[in-house]
Amino acid sequence: MFQFLLRRLLYMIPTLIAISIVAFVIIQLPPGDFLTTMVASMAAQGEDVDQTALQALKDQYGLGQPVHIQYLKWMQGIILRGDFGDSFGWNKAVSDLVWSRLALTFVLSLASLLFVWVVAFPIGIYSAVKQYSVGDYVATFFGFLGLAIPNFLLALILMYIAFRYFNQSVGGLFSPEYQEAPWTWGKVADLFAHLWVPVVIIGTAGTASLIRIMRANLLDELRKPYVVTARAKGLPEWRLLFKYPVRVALNPFVSTVGWVLPTLVSGAAIVSIVLSLPTTGPLLIRALQQQDMYLAASFIMLLSILTVIGTLVSDLLLAWLDPRIRME
Amino acid sequence: MESPALIEIKNLKTHFFLDEGTVQAVNGVDFSIHQHKTLCVVGESGCGKSVTARSILQIVDQPGRIVEGEILFHRPSRSDNGSETTETIDLAALNPRGREIRAIRGQDISMIFQEPMTSLSPIHTVGNQVTEAIKLHTDMLDDEAKEHSIELLRRVGIPRPEERFDTYPFELSGGMRQRVMIAMALSCNPALLIADEPTTAVDVTTQAQILELLEELQDEFGMAIMLITHDLGVVAEMADDVVVMYLGQVAERGDVDSIFHDPKHPYTQSLLKSIPRLGVSRNRQRLDSIRGMVPDPYNRPTGCMFGPRCDHFMPGRCDAINPPAIPLGPGREVHCLLYEEE
Amino acid sequence: MAVTDAKTLPPETVSPGAVQAEVESSVSVASQWQLMWWKFRKHRMAMAGGIVTLLIYAIALFVEFLSPSSPGVIRADYTWAPPQRLHFLRQTEEGRRWDPYVNGYKVEIDPEALKRTFVIDEEQVVDIGFFVRGEPYKMWGIWETDLHLVGSTDVEIPVYFLGADRMGRDLLSSMIYGTRISMSIGLLGVFLSFFLGILLGGISGFFGGTVDNLIQRVIEFIRSIPTIPLWMGLAAALPTDWPPLRIYFGITIILSFIGWTGLARVVRGRFLSLRTEDFVMSARLDGASELTTIWRHMVPSFFSHIIASLTLSIPGMILAETSLSFLGLGLRRPVVSWGVLLQEAQNIRSVATAPWLLIPGLAVLVAVLALNFLGDGLRDAADPYNR
């Protein structure tokens, strides 16, 4: 098990490097470098450009030097000083902006993941065991529907309904009185009271596909000979179901975290924009629109790292559940 | 001389109701299994051997169902005073999900399957799976059940069973897995062990060892064995009685000597002709080297099922009458119009 | 074909194994396409999905003719005009008679907010005709014509069956034009991903070993990145001064650049399983030449799966484009897609004033559902062995 963990951690290193390179490429993609843009806009506003400060920035980011040097300098800042560069849109260090937002994104994604699992697991089992029953058809129908509605649309519709018929706003993660308040238990409770709306919205598509996966897996397992063996031993159907096929089908279910998590994080980004939640989404899109590239790229990088870590956790969970993987 | 019947199957019909039509997988089968004896069931692939076996335990897959017939099980009562009484249960009439049939499965009648690879759960330990039936059917405590299982594992020839107890099936070889299956099946001292092609998926040496093991265990535990196989060599070695099946029906049945030395049914005759003589790689000989092929289950011939492939085909009779059982002696009968009394 | 083959073979010359193989192949392979079709036909939702999909693509083909107006026509005096219901029968003295019309608008001024709003005026009647002359256009860039399927008989009076947006543009026409863009981006994107997927997946499956390992790592990597932020990052990098068509292709490439991984997996999986699948083996043992083997056994099974996965990937592309355009990072006017239209509904104020702006979402829903049902049916049909 320990070896397994070690190997997984080693596997992560190239992934993390690749992620940082992709993020850096995104920084580099817009034509021109940000300093030129900044100088131009400062000049346009009639501000003086401090040449020494400018030079300091140039040195810090390695501008004018080859691309790989710039990359290494950026990475060096991150690893040694936790410095992701500066956001020019906010005139702040990126690191001052990202963490609280990232934490809320994390909470939101995790809550959505739990929601997806808790809902999809029993429904998937039911659908498989009662294949072609009315309940199965209903689940399948809602599953398809959940897959087909883009979650921003769902968010819009819910907002419209809440606004139109209940005269309420469903946006945000906090009530106004807690918006700027420091963290207290009251604030946490308030967060959870608000959390369910985006969680349900973000979770629909994932729930729909996980129901289908659970159903298909379980149907597969139900056909396996070991089920017949267990039945031939005289086990009651329900005990048999949960001890063997459900338990075996659980493994691929758990391993879906690998791709469910990225889609949830994606969903969280876009739903947050619609519902204006204080997570990474709204800030990311603003950064992209303003070509505030260090901020944008840092977000993309950190979100990706978040999912990679999530996947690692699910791998470990899977190894703990499945002896075949643990011992491979 | 003839030991009492343990199972009597009478006119068993098990059909599969598919969208495309009904597959009459087992269509009027009669035979008996006697206490402490080995019955071999042979026949080409798809002739309904497995379905018959599964019908006995009521574990036929959906959408299959027993539609007619009786499976009388003369259950030996294990009364404490040593006297042997039997109670008779019609297994075919039991609810497949009910308590009665579950009490019989794994306790009075147990089964081992062809694929030792997939017939064991990949993520449960050997010990877990072997002790399961014991815990289910007896009131042994965990420790006792474990001890008993280890003893069984040792008995079926698994080296260092204490260690194997905690391993997973994928860590074992095919032969070892099949031994685990056997240990599992014998854990409650069944009266009947059904073995559905137990050696098809293992290599030749292992095959011989496993068959030998089954014989030994039969001597020791005294259970009857219903052995399904493709291999006539195995039949010759193991069987007391033989049932030859063709397309969901019995073609011929009798004791092993009369079947081998005096086969009546043309199908049995061609089956026997198809075994290579004198040992030359007799193992793995499939039975399908008979002229033509098994008709597909939706287009069953009229009259005698074997008619279209038979050398003695009698036009006007064989394609009109489905041959009834023609008794030839005690426990011996053939379904062929050639032997009809005028 | 193979059925007759098997039957005409003299039985004596057939080895036992071959009988086995031929039996299997004649039943299951000769008419594999046909089997699939039968299987597919039984799947009623899939049939319905297929028909709807065909209809949607037909609409995409004839947008100019089908839409009453053009999506770019701005009429500032019809800001947020609500949908007009089409009546087919008109009440006259002699009873009801076939004569399609819609009711016109009147302007109401909200005394508090001092806002002009349009409401339907039951008094006014606008005549509607079929095959009417309207806005001139060039069909497929070839024929000049001004024939429209349906529209106001008076060119001067616009009709808004589904209402108007902030700039008085006709939502129905925009949606019909959007069909072309949204559906084609899905198709094009899937073909691009398919190309990448089949190339890399094929290489992966064919060579195996290190190459396979490497490509699998790359795929895993791409899959582990949350797509929308990455898409946003890449799309935002497209220069704003690009012409619409180039943006369109840029977006398609970005979408397929990330979307190919799923298809690559399928292709690889198929390659790997094809190499070991029993019926291929038995056909090989049977002595059938490699080419016939491939044609009879591998091609149908391979293609049916690929077609099914292709169909199932189109919805993802459509949803992705919709999301990007909705965020304002994808396509931009004058190109209209459903996502571009939904962008109008981005803030709750506009949705509250003009809820019909959400209707393009319905189009997305229908298209995605139809494609999913179709793909599901195809996938099931592709596996005739799987009940």
Ligand SMILES: Nc1ncnc2c1ncn2[C@@H]1O[C@H](COP(=O)(O)OP(=O)(O)OP(=O)(O)O)[C@@H](O)[C@H]1O
């Ligand atoms: N689950 C099922 N669904 C539909 N038909 C089935 C099912 N199981 C078995 N059958 C049908 O029942 C018939 C008999 O099958 P069975 O498995 O008993 O054959 P068998 O004699 O055991 O063959 P083999 O030697 O290959 O094991 C076959 O024609 C098969 O088509």
Ligand SMILES: [Mg+2]
């Ligand atoms: Mg069988």
